[in-house]
Amino acid sequence: MLTDTVCVALSAGGLAIALLTAYRRRFLAATRIAAYALIPVGLAMTGILDWINDLVFDPGVWLGFVVLGLSWLLFTVSRTVERRRAGPQGPAGQVSGRAAPQIRPARSPGGGKDREGTGAAGGRKRTGSRTGSGDDEFSDIEAILKKHGI
Structure with missing residues (x-):
C-alpha cells in the first residue's frame, strides 16, 4: 500500500511539472514529461511493483x-x-586452411645474385616467371592494393 502512495505522489509531482512546462508554451516537452509522470501509477495499477518487491527482497x-x-x-x-x-590451430587441433606466408630474402646468401641469376635484385623488375605460391601471394597483394586505389 505504501508503494502505491509513493507512486501516486511521484505521478502528481510529474504532472505538476508538466503543467508548468505547458504554461511556458513548451507543449512538446510538457507532453513528454506527462508521459513519464504516468509511468509510476501505471506500474502500481498493474501489480508489477509487487512482483518486483518480491523479486528484490x-x-x-x-x-x-x-x-x-x-x-x-x-x-x-x-x-x-x-x-x-x-593456439593458432583450430579448436579441434587442425591447421587452418590458409598457410602462413613465407618470407624470402631479396638476395641469395652467396655472391649477391638473386634466384634468377641477374645480379642484385635492387629496383629491377623480374621478367622470368616462377612457379610456386609466390606469384599467388603477390597477385593477392596487388588485388588488395588496387581495391584501395593504391
Missing part, C-alpha cells in the same frame, strides 16, 4: 542470480582455456 532469488553468475563465469573460463590451448 527474496534471498532465494538472489541465490539464483549467484548460481547463474557462477555458471557464466565457468563457461567463460573454459572457453578461454580452450582457445589458449588450441
Whole structure:
C-alpha cells in the first residue's frame, strides 16, 4: 500500500511539472514529461511493483542470480582455456586452411645474385616467371592494393 502512495505522489509531482512546462508554451516537452509522470501509477495499477518487491527482497532469488553468475563465469573460463590451448590451430587441433606466408630474402646468401641469376635484385623488375605460391601471394597483394586505389 505504501508503494502505491509513493507512486501516486511521484505521478502528481510529474504532472505538476508538466503543467508548468505547458504554461511556458513548451507543449512538446510538457507532453513528454506527462508521459513519464504516468509511468509510476501505471506500474502500481498493474501489480508489477509487487512482483518486483518480491523479486528484490527474496534471498532465494538472489541465490539464483549467484548460481547463474557462477555458471557464466565457468563457461567463460573454459572457453578461454580452450582457445589458449588450441593456439593458432583450430579448436579441434587442425591447421587452418590458409598457410602462413613465407618470407624470402631479396638476395641469395652467396655472391649477391638473386634466384634468377641477374645480379642484385635492387629496383629491377623480374621478367622470368616462377612457379610456386609466390606469384599467388603477390597477385593477392596487388588485388588488395588496387581495391584501395593504391
